[in-house]
Amino acid sequence: MKTLITNIGELTTNAPTPEHAEGGGDLRGTLHDAAVLIDGDRIAWVGPAADAPDADETVDAEGRALIPGFVDSHSHLVFGGDRAAEFEARMQGQKYAAGGIRSTVAATRAATDEELRIRLRGFLDEMLAQGTTTVEIKSGYGLDVATEERLVRLAAEVTPEVTFLGAHVVPAEYADRGDDYVELVTGEMLDACAPHAKWIDV
Known part of the structure; x- marks a missing residue:
């Protein structure tokens, strides 16, 4: 037509x-x-x-x-919780030490698929209302195999431009074992996420 x-x-x-x-x-x-x-x-x-x-x-x-339409080539739209406390702390001059990412990881791991899906669609609706018509969505707030797979799978429901970002930060449970975490990301986690993600970010 x-x-x-x-x-x-x-x-x-x-x-x-x-x-x-x-x-x-x-x-x-x-x-x-x-x-x-x-x-x-x-x-x-x-x-x-x-x-x-x-x-x-x-x-x-x-x-x-x-x-x-605007193109957003870097977004994290599948996550739980919010970063209001981090924002307030930074406005008071406190230094950033990836604490916000880690608090979001905890909230994301605790969220259900449906909760994440509802938030994702809400963010996308707001972006479209503001003029963004093309979006790439990164993972990065799961930082374990099961949650990272969930994030890229949910993102793939709404866009083919999904990026796996398993190495966003080293999660707390790997605090003194960064090499082990890299091995997890490049092995089991990548294998689980690859069917849903078109891109990889490091």
Whole structure:
């Protein structure tokens, strides 16, 4: 199905040169009185409204601005608890020593899948409302095999851009055995998370 968005007051694109404009002319800068043709899930044409091609459906933007969606390439959205106490402590000048991450790990391990899923969807809804249309989600608040697997599995329910971050910090139970934790992350934990994660962060 082809949908034409027309009567766009200002249209901003990301194309740096005219060669990137398929059928729409020079896309650099901002276009006024513009139109965008969407064919299925792809932007098929961009240009002046007067030159717009035919479509199955037309949406009137009523003079509003249209910009590309924001891309968040680093987010941790599957976790339990909050970091309010850490924020308050840092505002009072206390030094950061990864305590916030560790408190979030404890809350995440204690949370149910459904609790994590509800929070994840809430965060995504808020991000979309603020203009973020593409998101990569990292794990990193489980730090044990079972919880890290849960985090990437839940994230994979909402995006294909899932990153396994088992080495976020060394968890408390491995405080004096960092090498053992690295072995766990690169072995059993990676094996458990790989079916759900597209990327690995270290």
